[in-house]
Amino acid sequence: MEFSLTKKQQENVDKARAFTKEWVSPNAVKYDRSGEFPRDICQEAFNLNFMNPHIPKEYGGEETCVLDHCLIMEEICTGCSGIGTALGSNGLSQYPVIFAGNDFQKKKFLEPMTQELMFSAYCVTEPEAGSDVSRIKTTAQKVGNDYVINGVKWWITCGSVASWYFVLARVEDRATGFIVPADTEGIIRGMKEHNLGQHASNTIRVTFEDVKVPQEYRLGEEGDGFKIAMKTFDHTRPGIASGSNGITKAALNIALTYAKARRTFDKKLISYQGISFKLAEMMTKLDAARYMTYLSADLFDQKQDNARQAAQAKWYAAEVAMWATVDCCQILGGYGYTNEMPAEKLMRDAKIYQIYEGASEIQKMIIVGKLMRTREVH
Numbered sequence: 001m002e003f004s005l006t007k008k009q010q011e012n013v014d015k016a017r018a019f020t021k022e023w024v025s026p027n028a029v030k031y032d033r034s035g036e037f038p039r040d041i042c043q044e045a046f047n048l049n050f051m052n053p054h055i056p057k058e059y060g061g062e063e064t065c066v067l068d069h070c071l072i073m074e075e076i077c078t079g080c081s082g083i084g085t086a087l088g089s090n091g092l093s094q095y096p097v098i099f100a101g102n103d104f105q106k107k108k109f110l111e112p113m114t115q116e117l118m119f120s121a122y123c124v125t126e127p128e129a130g131s132d133v134s135r136i137k138t139t140a141q142k143v144g145n146d147y148v149i150n151g152v153k154w155w156i157t158c159g160s161v162a163s164w165y166f167v168l169a170r171v172e173d174r175a176t177g178f179i180v181p182a183d184t185e186g187i188i189r190g191m192k193e194h195n196l197g198q199h200a201s202n203t204i205r206v207t208f209e210d211v212k213v214p215q216e217y218r219l220g221e222e223g224d225g226f227k228i229a230m231k232t233f234d235h236t237r238p239g240i241a242s243g244s245n246g247i248t249k250a251a252l253n254i255a256l257t258y259a260k261a262r263r264t265f266d267k268k269l270i271s272y273q274g275i276s277f278k279l280a281e282m283m284t285k286l287d288a289a290r291y292m293t294y295l296s297a298d299l300f301d302q303k304q305d306n307a308r309q310a311a312q313a314k315w316y317a318a319e320v321a322m323w324a325t326v327d328c329c330q331i332l333g334g335y336g337y338t339n340e341m342p343a344e345k346l347m348r349d350a351k352i353y354q355i356y357e358g359a360s361e362i363q364k365m366i367i368v369g370k371l372m373r374t375r376e377v378h
């Protein structure tokens with residue numbers, strides 16, 4: 001077991017921290033209030049190789065391992081997890097292509113993303129199918145050498161700015177994955193959703209009306225789609241957990257600074273056990289969440305099954321971030337409740353980590369599913 005960062009990892013963390021200080025933190029409030037897409041910050045992130053980290057070297061990418069990506073995302077999300085989601089979510093749609101795409105598909109859809117700032121989006125959720133993906137209704141009908149896609153995808157991150165979509169659709173009863181260029185006729189992009197938090201991130205619904213895609217854009221075989229869509233999460237959940245960890249770190253720093261300075265009844269807040277124990281718990285839970293995150297990322301990088309560990313990290317880190325931000329608001333008293341201070345934004349931003357990429361309950365189902373196939377835990 002090795003618990004220290006390599007020289008290269010430390011350099012990446014330093015680089016991400018400097019980028020967060022210069023670009024992310026100073027603009028967090030601006031994008032939270034305007035709800036604009038932070039394209040300028042994404043461009044800087046692209047220039048620094050923080051976007052598209054996992055694209056293989058043979059297609060022009062950096063092929064950054066998941067663990068290194070987690071270390072970078074924790075730093076960026078400490079500044080603003082909405083901006084973190086905007087610049088990090090390409091991975092969710094790219095991974096199906098990395099994992100299941102052929103050489104033609106990788107060249108056509110991944111390589112250009114290493115040459116200029118571009119976005120892609122993962123279109124799986126529908127109005128009646130979120131946790132239970134088997135309920136999707138979007139269809140892909142084979143017509144000659146093409147497929148014709150009809151259906152509605154809901155809550156699609158980066159849906160407005162994407163150049164192409166990963167789309168899960170039914171070919172008869174077989175869930176199948178497709179790459180669909182966003183400028184294909186018949187695609188209708190909805191308005192940006194007004195979400196509770198992460199306002200810098202763009203979430204829309206995407207409607208497909210008789211959208212024709214050539215069969216060369218199908219990923220794998222008909223019926224491979226569910227496996228491709230789910231396997232993607234083993235890769236992305238550690239990164240999502242690191243976003244939660246960034247929020248927890250930010251909440252801890254704000255609460256700590258405030259508790260050291262604020263006085264009540266002639267003493268500093270931090271001198272009261274009721275406050276200081278909250279800080280001790282925040283620090284401890286943050287470290288626990290980080291080690292779960294790093295372990296799940298490292299297992300993936302070692303090409304081992306990490307489904308349980310990724311679910312544990314995603315669930316636990318999200319719970320810690322939600323709890324820590326609520327406590328941070330409490331420690332700040334009235335200042336915690338006003339948008340003049342960053343605590344309320346952290347609380348709003350934290351909530352989504354308990355929902356997207358599989359809600360907390362679904363992570364527990366994955367963990368217990370693995371336990372049911374285990375005779376004894378060692």
Ligand SMILES: Cc1cc2nc3c(=O)[nH]c(=O)nc-3n(C[C@H](O)[C@H](O)[C@H](O)COP(=O)(O)OP(=O)(O)OC[C@H]3O[C@@H](n4cnc5c(N)ncnc54)[C@H](O)[C@@H]3O)c2cc1C
Pocket residue numbers: 121122123124125128129130131132154155156157158195203352355356357358359360361362
């Ligand atoms: C901001 C945002 C961005 C998103 N981005 C994307 C994206 O880019 N691409 C995409 O495809 N989707 C995206 N989603 C969708 C997201 O993944 C789903 O919202 C999520 O998977 C939950 O699905 P649902 O909303 O349909 O809830 P439901 O599946 O209806 O679940 C409702 C509640 O019931 C719980 N529940 C469900 N089944 C069980 C059970 N068996 N036991 C116990 N509890 C259960 C759930 O955990 C949840 O708390 C996004 C959502 C949001 C809000």
